[in-house]
Amino acid sequence: LIRVVEYVGELRVSEHPEPEPGEAEAVIRLRVGGICNTDMELMAGYRGFSGGLGHEFVGDVVAGPPEWLGRRVVGEINVACGDCDLCQRGMPTHCRNRRVLGIADYYGAFADRFCLPVRNLVPVPDGVPDRVAVFTEPLAAACQVLETAHIHPTDRVVVVGAGKLGMLVAQVLRLTGCNLAVVTRRDRQKALLAEVAIQAAAIGELEVGVHDVVVDCTGSPEGFAAALALVRPRGIIVLKSTYAGMTTADLTQIAVKEITVVGSRCGSFPPAIRLLERELVHVAPLVDACFKLSDAVEAFHFAARPGVLKVLLEP
Amino acid sequence: LIRVVEYVGELRVSEHPEPEPGEAEAVIRLRVGGICNTDMELMAGYRGFSGGLGHEFVGDVVAGPPEWLGRRVVGEINVACGDCDLCQRGMPTHCRNRRVLGIADYYGAFADRFCLPVRNLVPVPDGVPDRVAVFTEPLAAACQVLETAHIHPTDRVVVVGAGKLGMLVAQVLRLTGCNLAVVTRRDRQKALLAEVAIQAAAIGELEVGVHDVVVDCTGSPEGFAAALALVRPRGIIVLKSTYAGMTTADLTQIAVKEITVVGSRCGSFPPAIRLLERELVHVAPLVDACFKLSDAVEAFHFAARPGVLKVLLEP
Numbered sequence: 001l002i003r004v005v006e007y008v009g010e011l012r013v014s015e016h017p018e019p020e021p022g023e024a025e026a027v028i029r030l031r032v033g034g035i036c037n038t039d040m041e042l043m044a045g046y047r048g049f050s051g052g053l054g055h056e057f058v059g060d061v062v063a064g065p066p067e068w069l070g071r072r073v074v075g076e077i078n079v080a081c082g083d084c085d086l087c088q089r090g091m092p093t094h095c096r097n098r099r100v101l102g103i104a105d106y107y108g109a110f111a112d113r114f115c116l117p118v119r120n121l122v123p124v125p126d127g128v129p130d131r132v133a134v135f136t137e138p139l140a141a142a143c144q145v146l147e148t149a150h151i152h153p154t155d156r157v158v159v160v161g162a163g164k165l166g167m168l169v170a171q172v173l174r175l176t177g178c179n180l181a182v183v184t185r186r187d188r189q190k191a192l193l194a195e196v197a198i199q200a201a202a203i204g205e206l207e208v209g210v211h212d213v214v215v216d217c218t219g220s221p222e223g224f225a226a227a228l229a230l231v232r233p234r235g236i237i238v239l240k241s242t243y244a245g246m247t248t249a250d251l252t253q254i255a256v257k258e259i260t261v262v263g264s265r266c267g268s269f270p271p272a273i274r275l276l277e278r279e280l281v282h283v284a285p286l287v288d289a290c291f292k293l294s295d296a297v298e299a300f301h302f303a304a305r306p307g308v309l310k311v312l313l314e315p
Numbered sequence: 316l317i318r319v320v321e322y323v324g325e326l327r328v329s330e331h332p333e334p335e336p337g338e339a340e341a342v343i344r345l346r347v348g349g350i351c352n353t354d355m356e357l358m359a360g361y362r363g364f365s366g367g368l369g370h371e372f373v374g375d376v377v378a379g380p381p382e383w384l385g386r387r388v389v390g391e392i393n394v395a396c397g398d399c400d401l402c403q404r405g406m407p408t409h410c411r412n413r414r415v416l417g418i419a420d421y422y423g424a425f426a427d428r429f430c431l432p433v434r435n436l437v438p439v440p441d442g443v444p445d446r447v448a449v450f451t452e453p454l455a456a457a458c459q460v461l462e463t464a465h466i467h468p469t470d471r472v473v474v475v476g477a478g479k480l481g482m483l484v485a486q487v488l489r490l491t492g493c494n495l496a497v498v499t500r501r502d503r504q505k506a507l508l509a510e511v512a513i514q515a516a517a518i519g520e521l522e523v524g525v526h527d528v529v530v531d532c533t534g535s536p537e538g539f540a541a542a543l544a545l546v547r548p549r550g551i552i553v554l555k556s557t558y559a560g561m562t563t564a565d566l567t568q569i570a571v572k573e574i575t576v577v578g579s580r581c582g583s584f585p586p587a588i589r590l591l592e593r594e595l596v597h598v599a600p601l602v603d604a605c606f607k608l609s610d611a612v613e614a615f616h617f618a619a620r621p622g623v624l625k626v627l628l629e630p
Contacts, residue, residue, distance in 0.1 A: 085525075086547075086548060091548060091549060094548035094549065094572065094573070096524075148573070209411075210400075224566060232401070233401060233406060233409035234406060234409065239566060239569050239570040240570065241570060242567040242570055242571060243565075243566045243567045243570075246563045246564065246565055247563070247564060247565070247566045247567075248561045248562070248563050248564075249561065249562060249563075249564050249566065250558075250561055250562070251539060251554060251558045251562045251564065252557040252558045252562075253578075254554050254576060254577075254578040255554040255555065255556060255557055255558075255578035255579065255580060256557065256578065256580060257409070257578060258409070258463070258577070258578045258579060258580055259577070259578050260575060260576070260577040260578075261569060261575070261576040261577070262569075262573070262574070262575040262576070263568075263569040263570035263571065263572060263573045263574050263575075264570065264573060265570060265571060265573055
């Protein structure tokens, strides 16, 4: 039997039979898992979720093709069909039949052992510790901002919202050399940003209508409204988070100021791993706590506290 | 004295003194003016407007620099300062101090004679009739869709909303060779579209989630919601119109489907004039009525009827 962290109307740690890998799947033994805001949203009703949670992980392959056995891996979370028009067009993260590890129709990584298709696996270089490698998935999502928008070194850029993801997005943007500010009111975040020479600002301190790119990591209507005010005409707003329900927004501003609003979701793993291996992004300071898998309920409660950044789970 | 169509709490035709051109301004005698939806929105309270209306025109220069005297012209409507950061960056239509002919702080073209800076003037080729040339400004706005988004010949494109502007946008998109459908329920529009071999469709007839580009020309929340449904993952929605007040929208779809939403407003005149001169866009069928300037109030009432396309004003 294995332990599985699942949400079935309530969050609990249950015992399940050993996972049975399907064709082209591997079985992975969890080393470290990371709790993401999406996990919290799933429990709040997003997508009507029910099932096993967890999509940020690093682990060891314990069953599967011989060439993968024993390797330490992270894994792309979108399980794509490979056959639909979007897969064929090279957009497997948008596969029309996709399942998503711990998010949609695929049991998650917060378990002693779990399955994932072999083609989703990415080996972790030896020099990258587990508690760093576990950030690969959210860092890939942060890197996706750079896939989505061309950030110029001369750009004035603002990140609105300095939560788990916002702090990673800020660090990725920092590497472009751009003129960067991060909106946050929290002293903890301000201190972390200062350590890597990123300017923290209160929203009222920033000039409106002048920023080339604004990345909204808040997931709140207020965050989007702030982004609309901060961005310059013909500037870019990157939406990096999901919003609970419908949002009221001043779409006329988009037309009149000819703003580009572009969504950005999951990213590719190899760039994230390169940044972690080169130690260009600092993730260790973002870890607030590490819980045992059997204490996952307590871990989730802790992770839900305002201002808490990354909470990890270990077997 | 000259006649001026102005909105001052009510729409009326008033008598004003002859316009006195400022430095670097010309005086233009109206040949033909066109009523735009923006004119109607201004009267409904948009921007708290008060003043002389009209920004679509063709006319003759009757005072100004000798090299312009007697020339038949159309004119860019944004009166830019030339000095602010956005003017200096080559975005005069977004000038921070801009006035806009008949829209913001600058008396409009629905008058016997009116002023405009010389640098806003664009000569009309002899072969283009007045009632065609008057479409230059809205056609330039339609062409701006192509400046805003790269439309590929292989793209599946939908225009939602077949009003004055939507019909011009559809004709511009038609020239790209793209696979184009226009959402409309009106028989008149369907017939006009059929004449230029553009597919008309009811919204329910179109496949959701597969269109590369969707242009929303409705200015309604329902139009934006339809665009979100029709566009494919990583597709583009072009917002071509202003929305009355705040709009409720499902921004999460933008993030999850990684959609690009981009606003598009005024366009450059030379491409529009080239298309009119080459007769690649057919504007004559869009004219529903032509009124005398002194009957402008009646003309506006007629233009406001559902389904009416372009209404012109002549001295």
